[in-house]
Amino acid sequence: MTARSIVVVSGGLSQPSSTRMLADRLADATVSALAERGVEARVTVVELRDLAHEVVDMTLTGYARGGLAEAQEALAGADGVVAVTPVYTASYAGLFKSFVDVLDKDALRGTPVVLGATGGTARHSLVVEHALRPLFAYLGADVVPTGVFAATDDWAEAGTDDVRPLPDRIRRAGEQLAERVAAREPARRVGLYDAVPSFEDLLGA
Amino acid sequence: MQFGIFSVGDVTTDPTTGRTPDDTERVRAMLTIAEHADAAGLDVFATGEHHNPPFVPSSPTTMLGYLAGRTKNIILSTATTLITTNDPVRLAEEYAMLQVVSGGRMDLMMGRGNTGPVYPWFGKDIRQGIPLAIENYALLRRLWEEDVVDWSGKFRTPLQGFTSTPRPLDGVPPFVWHGSIRSPEIAEQAAYYGDGFLHNAIFWPMQHTAQMVNFYRQRYEHHGHGRADQAIVGLGGQVFVRKSSQAAWDEFRPYFDVAPVYGHGPSMEDFTRETPLTVGSPQQVIDRYGAFWEQVGHYQRQMFLIDHAGLPLKTVLEQIDILAEDVVPVLRKEAEARRPADVPANPPSHADRVAAARAAGAVPAAAVAAADHWTGRTAEDDLDAADAATVR
Numbered sequence: 001m002t003a004r005s006i007v008v009v010s011g012g013l014s015q016p017s018s019t020r021m022l023a024d025r026l027a028d029a030t031v032s033a034l035a036e037r038g039v040e041a042r043v044t045v046v047e048l049r050d051l052a053h054e055v056v057d058m059t060l061t062g063y064a065r066g067g068l069a070e071a072q073e074a075l076a077g078a079d080g081v082v083a084v085t086p087v088y089t090a091s092y093a094g095l096f097k098s099f100v101d102v103l104d105k106d107a108l109r110g111t112p113v114v115l116g117a118t119g120g121t122a123r124h125s126l127v128v129e130h131a132l133r134p135l136f137a138y139l140g141a142d143v144v145p146t147g148v149f150a151a152t153d154d155w156a157e158a159g160t161d162d163v164r165p166l167p168d169r170i171r172r173a174g175e176q177l178a179e180r181v182a183a184r185e186p187a188r189r190v191g192l193y194d195a196v197p198s199f200e201d202l203l204g205a
Numbered sequence: 206m207q208f209g210i211f212s213v214g215d216v217t218t219d220p221t222t223g224r225t226p227d228d229t230e231r232v233r234a235m236l237t238i239a240e241h242a243d244a245a246g247l248d249v250f251a252t253g254e255h256h257n258p259p260f261v262p263s264s265p266t267t268m269l270g271y272l273a274g275r276t277k278n279i280i281l282s283t284a285t286t287l288i289t290t291n292d293p294v295r296l297a298e299e300y301a302m303l304q305v306v307s308g309g310r311m312d313l314m315m316g317r318g319n320t321g322p323v324y325p326w327f328g329k330d331i332r333q334g335i336p337l338a339i340e341n342y343a344l345l346r347r348l349w350e351e352d353v354v355d356w357s358g359k360f361r362t363p364l365q366g367f368t369s370t371p372r373p374l375d376g377v378p379p380f381v382w383h384g385s386i387r388s389p390e391i392a393e394q395a396a397y398y399g400d401g402f403l404h405n406a407i408f409w410p411m412q413h414t415a416q417m418v419n420f421y422r423q424r425y426e427h428h429g430h431g432r433a434d435q436a437i438v439g440l441g442g443q444v445f446v447r448k449s450s451q452a453a454w455d456e457f458r459p460y461f462d463v464a465p466v467y468g469h470g471p472s473m474e475d476f477t478r479e480t481p482l483t484v485g486s487p488q489q490v491i492d493r494y495g496a497f498w499e500q501v502g503h504y505q506r507q508m509f510l511i512d513h514a515g516l517p518l519k520t521v522l523e524q525i526d527i528l529a530e531d532v533v534p535v536l537r538k539e540a541e542a543r544r545p546a547d548v549p550a551n552p553p554s555h556a557d558r559v560a561a562a563r564a565a566g567a568v569p570a571a572a573v574a575a576a577d578h579w580t581g582r583t584a585e586d587d588l589d590a591a592d593a594a595t596v597r
Contacts, residue, residue, distance in 0.1 A: 056470070057470045057471045057475075059470075060466075060467060060469065060470035061408055061470050061476075062409075063408065063409050063413070065410070065471070065475070192387070192416070193389055193416070193420050196393055196420075197390065198393075199393050199394060199428075202336075202390060202393065203339060
């Protein structure tokens, strides 16, 4: 069986980025959980910082160029997606939303997704629920119940949450994504020309 | 192979002078551009159809009808005619009238437009764009091909015993293109009817154009109109030409940088590499456009956008002269030299279509009898006659 494709979208803008760190850990947790189920997976990382100009250009021109075209292709053929954004001004980062804005509206329909966000303090934790989850619900993605928010303090040695520390939340989210990925048929990329109705069907529509 | 120009009729401030033409000046500029293209020897002039500022060409057949009287050889066309929001009955009438007035020196291109609110303004639902294009065009064809039409559909009030006048010139409807950038359903529609397909990808990479044209070609063959390489294909293009490449880049860049649609986006370097926009010398345009056939096969019509983004009329007329003198003759010759003998050189002309219809025995022997079952002294007088005709 061919390896499943896990695509990581990281909206972090700094280098190094705690957003990327969370995204990588969610991807690792997913790959491990898939391996336990005997499912091989490969990970493709999409760093939005590298695509910033292409995203704005597509907003203006309507077509994807360069790395953005490759990223869109990867997402449309993904078996599972890890999407993580920093919190900017009480919501997802503008670049993250702009990237989602230029995705084909059906690109993530039915695709299992785990959501994550990073921020300075735990006071932003519900961004995953009130901003990210509705966005991916609109896209028709199959979002797992556990979303992971990581505040700066969560990266400390023990973290501030000793009831359910960050590594536990990451592991649980990875488990849930792996379960959904393993339960599905491998994703098949549907091209623009694969599902054109015959003209007789169009006439009768 | 035919080479022409198309205008979207945008009223745009010239960024180098800050001057903005008014609507009247822009309409007259479009007419001058078309007449100049005819005199210079270009093959086609096409006007867009828009119903919102900053665009002026809302009434294509008025404009093209005038041009039919003012020009000698140029083919008059559209880019595009809104098959979604126009009443197909009015399209049948208006374009048959244009066909008669121009002596068949016209064709037209169906499209769905690029402005969402046009749908609600004309009482339509944008989510029905494709079904509207399918149903309306099916009715339009019947109105041209059949003298008396009974019809009912989803989007328009039914017709009983309706005859669209004037009947098409010599009993043969105008040639129709279908234009779409990213809807394969429209390429399928063009292929189904054996109509032309024009991909106006002036803002898109050529690779996408090649996929769409290739899909149309395969479907054209599937529907039995000929081999895939014999399908009738047109491409949109965009150029700015001066004798030297540097002069072209220097002069066009301020227009490019703030142009509607793509301005403030990709650099001119990126955009000229990724889309058909070519800024440079005549030889550079020849090299670029003389190579597109490698990706889409031999095609019959190349259209250029040359009058947008606030370029002054004088510059546009100079562009026409350079195209007609230094670019098109070479491209035409090269295209003819490599064209396979059994692939059409041009889209079918009216004369070609009449000859084909006669050969197939498809041309009606006699004119429609001018029996009038409808007209009274007033419209209301005619209610009885209408009832009698529609009750079955």
